[in-house]
Amino acid sequence: SQTIHQWPATLVQPVGSPLSLECTVEGTSNPNLYWYRQAAGRGLQLLFYSVGIGQISSEVPQNLSASRPQDRQFILSSKKLLLSDSGFYLCAWSVIRVNTQYFGPGTRLTVL
Amino acid sequence: AQKITQTQPGMFVQEKEAVTLDCTYDTSDPSYGLFWYKQPSSGEMIFLIYQGSYDQQNATEGRYSLNFQKARKSANLVISASQLGDSAMYFCAMREPPSNTGKLIFGQGTTLQVKP
Numbered sequence: 001s002q003t004i005h006q007w008p009a010t011l012v013q014p015v016g017s018p019l020s021l022e023c024t025v026e027g028t029s030n031p032n033l034y035w036y037r038q039a040a041g042r043g044l045q046l047l048f049y050s051v052g053i054g055q056i057s058s059e060v061p062q063n064l065s066a067s068r069p070q071d072r073q074f075i076l077s078s079k080k081l082l083l084s085d086s087g088f089y090l091c092a093w094s095v096i097r098v099n100t101q102y103f104g105p106g107t108r109l110t111v112l
Numbered sequence: 113a114q115k116i117t118q119t120q121p122g123m124f125v126q127e128k129e130a131v132t133l134d135c136t137y138d139t140s141d142p143s144y145g146l147f148w149y150k151q152p153s154s155g156e157m158i159f160l161i162y163q164g165s166y167d168q169q170n171a172t173e174g175r176y177s178l179n180f181q182k183a184r185k186s187a188n189l190v191i192s193a194s195q196l197g198d199s200a201m202y203f204c205a206m207r208e209p210p211s212n213t214g215k216l217i218f219g220q221g222t223t224l225q226v227k228p
Contacts, residue, residue: 032214043203043220044157051213088155094214099145099207101216103157 002027006091006104013111019064019078021107023091026072031093033074034101035066038088050074086111114139116206118219125194126227132179133189133222135204145207146187147216148178152200160202163187191224199226 003026013019025031032051036044046059048066056066063082067075074091088108092101115138125131137146148160163171163178171178179188191198201221208215 034215044218046215046217049213049215057213090155090157092157096212096214099211099214100147100159100162101214102159103149106155108155 002093002102004091004093004102004104006089006107008107009105010108011110013081013109015083015111016080019076019081019085019109021076021089021091021109023074023076023104024072025093028072028093028095030071031095033068034092034094035074035076036090036092038090040087044090048076081111083111085109114141114144114206114208114217116204116217116219118204118222120222121220122223122225124225124227125191125198127196128193130190130192131194131224133191133202133204133224135187135189135219137185137187137204137206139185139206141209143209143211146178146180147205147207148176148187148189149203149205149218150198150200151203151221157203161189194226196226196228199224 005024034049035047038044050056050068064078090106091104094101117136144165146163150158161171161173161176163180170180175192177190201223203221204219205216
């Protein structure tokens with residue numbers, strides 16, 4: 001069966017510090033991968049998606065970036081965090097023709 | 113542009129009763145998919161149910177059913193026999209074209225509280 005992992009679960013970082021959130025999927029090949037951000041009590045905002053290794057599409061201009069160095073690994077990064085980057089970050093995967101997205105447990109990021 | 117609307121910010125339901133969570137959508141694409149997710153306080157998004165635009169019958173998964181009214185562009189979630197564990201935030205979502213990306217757009221969510 002497929003599983004998706006995200007780490008860390010929680011993170012507190014100062015403004016201006018770098019960020020690296022990692023997401024890995026097990027039990028499937030060539031998945032589509034997604035990064036979302038959720039503000040408290042709000043809906044999900046799609047940040048990036050990837051349909052293959054090295055293929056990254058950005059949905060919202062910001063100081064975040066994403067990379068997919070391996071088929072089942074998706075990384076969200078920032079060189080310098082802003083206060084507005086605080087939120088709950090969710091990674092998800094899906095496969096073509098099914099399209100149901102399955103989510104990881106999420107990372108709660110607080111920028112101080 | 114595609115859009116998902118959930119007009120109920122919060123709902124209450126008595127334990128063991130049924131509840132309907134509203135979702136309307138807007139799209140010009142004849143092929144689309146509709147999804148419902150549950151987000152408990154832990155934060156994880158849990159997939160509940162899926163309805164394809166060409167499906168003839170309403171989707172059902174255990175106590176969850178999707179009341180799909182294509183002409184009205186609505187895809188309401190019905191939870192039967194509510195349980196305390198159903199208390200959570202619920203999101204309606206729609207698949208965006210092109211379908212090979214699997215991108216979803218989400219509504220703003222409805223918070224459901226089940227009363228004992």
